[in-house]
Amino acid sequence: MRIFKFGGASVKDAAGIKNVVEVLRQVGYENTLVVISAMGKSTNAMETVVNTYFKDKTETSAAIQEVLKYHNDILIDLFENENHPIFKKIKGLFDEVQGFLIWNKSPKYNFVYDQVIGYGELVSTTIVSAYFNEIEIKNNWLDVRELIKTDDNYRDVSIHWEKTQENITKGIDKKQLHITQGFIGSDDNNFMTTLGREGSDYSAAILAYCLNATEVTIWKDVPGVLNADPRYFENAQLLNQISYREAIELAFYGASVIHPKTLQPLQRKEIPLHVKSFIHPLDKGTTVGKGIGIEPKIPCFIVKKNQVLMKLSSLDFSFIVEDNISQLFKLLHDHKMKVDLIQNSAISFSVCFDNKFGRLHELLDTLKGKFKVVHQEGVSLYTIRHFDTEAITSLQKDKEILLEQRGKETVQLVVK
Template sequence: MRVFKFGGASVKDAAGINNVFDVLQKVGYDDVLLVVSAMGKTTNALEVVVKDYFDKSAALKASVQEVRKYHNQILLDLFEDERHPVFKAVNDLFAELDYFLGHNKSPNYNFVYDQIVSFGELVSTTILSYYMNHRGIKTHWIDVRQFIKTDATYRDAEVNWELTQKNISKGIKKKTLHITQGFLGSDENGFTTTLGREGSDYTAAIFAYCLGAESVTIWKDVPGVMNADPRYFENATLLNQISYREAIELAFYGASVIHPKTLQPLQRKEIPLFVKSFVEPLLPGTSVSKGADLEPYLPCFIVKKNQLLISLSSIDFSFIMEENISEIFALLHQFKMKVSLIQNSAISFSVCIEDKFGNFNELKNKLSKKFKVAYNENVSLYTIRHFNEKAAEMVQENKTVLLKQSSRETMQVVTKEITS
């Protein structure tokens, strides 16, 4: 089997859904399993619903209606007859969401988040499945929560591989076009869990691993994996081939094209991953597989904006030793800070972090009890894999360099824009 993953950008409107149909016509759909994300920015819109629910906001009804209206317009654009059964199927899902909002008793934010946000994928796959059938491509819609079983770590669930393997081996029939949801699973009580933001790629890898698939293809609005983000770098170049090891390195440093957890199950069974354009589906795109690290071999640039650079030094000029570093990391973990770079000397310790959950002030107060704390906000972290002198100069140009370190293959530079 082949596993295809279509993200939110590919199904953001009726034209996008039509295009998925065209892509399947061009590349074939026998023995294919489609993993599909929520449409467009639906996950963001459902996060507003979660916020309004916890704020007990009068806007809750309107924020749900906004999501419903968006999908209803897509339905009206795709299906001429409003008596088509897809309208009832989608209405039933929104009725389920309304029921949850009216009857939930759990105060657990992460639990509630997963139950609400999951409707994005359930609705998108329902619409896509009905539309494919309507256009003559027979599909089998499946609820991923009956296949991917996880623990109860809501918003970042761990997969129960043994149970998941058993469910997929037993429940996925060959010679059928299956459509299922990315990002979702369920715990032992049947409650919905999610695999972390951008987890749909991971879903595709889980199915591929359990099915021993021929390949995984991630369909995007770019020609493949580039050596740099075209939004920040001119003359970004398409990478034809990347090894699993190199792709894992790039993902670790923050390259956003491939989800970090996606590559490990694929690498274990040597299942190739292709990143291709849904605009030009017959182009070869990028292959992530066993083989050369990079083709062509050239520097790869990753930039992470809005980072925090914290520098800690001991109050009494004593050394920062293992026990101090252990304590610092325990606090970083406690306050859910994503660490991107560390550097230490005898009496100081610097760390570049991402404050995804807005916990920095609390962290700073804790650290200030034992250390002198200096910090820079809104810094950028540039990582260059396979750097050379020209590449290093380029990322430092017209910027203040706050910290720099390099190994044989990788250079990292923390910079601040020079303000006039």
């Protein structure tokens, strides 16, 4: 069985959905499971719904109606019959969101977030499945919440692999075309959970692992895995082949094409991953697999914007030793900071991290009682894999270098 994953950009409107049909007709869709993300920017729109719920409930209904209208416009373009049952079905899904927000008593943002946000995926897959059936591409719509089981650490869950394996083995007939959601699962109480932003890639990998799939293809609006993000770097080049190890390194440092968690389950069963263009589906794209190395071997540039650089030193000029570092990492973990770079000297410790959940000032308040703290927000972290002198020089131009760290294959620069 093959796993195909289509992101939000590929189904952002009716034309995009029709293009997905053309992709499947060109590459085939027998024995295929298709994982689909929320349409366009609807995840952001659903986040607005959650935020209005916590900040100004009088705006929540209007925010929901705006997302419903976006999807209704797509339905009108796809289905000639305005009495088609899909219209009622999609309205019913948004009524579920509204109903949850009325009866919910939990004050916990992350819990509410997970119960609301995944409806973007439920709506998108319901629309695509109905349209496929309308044009006689018979398919089976799967509720991935019944398959992928997780813990209840909302917005950042871990997978219950044994239960997930059992559900997928029992619940999926490999001889059919299936359509299901990325990004979401459910906990032991059947509350919806999310796998982290951009987690649909991870969903595809989980399903592939449990199904012993022959391959996974992620369909993107770029030709494949590039050596740099074309939004920030000119003349980005296609990487034809990369190894799992190299891809994991790139993902760890923040390469946006492949989700960091996606590669581990694929590597364990040596399932090849293809990253291809949904605009040119017959082009080869990039293959990620066992022992391929990287081809061509050129510098790879990764940038993370809006990071925090923090320098800590002891109040009494004593050494920063193991006890201090252990304490610091515990605090970073407790405040859910994603650490991207560390550097320490005898009396100081520098760390660059992502303030993912907006808890920086809580962390600062805790640290300032124990350390001298200097921090800068809004910095950028550049990473170059397989760097050379020219690559480093090109990054340093017109930038203030706040911190530099080099290894054998990798250099990292924090810049203002």
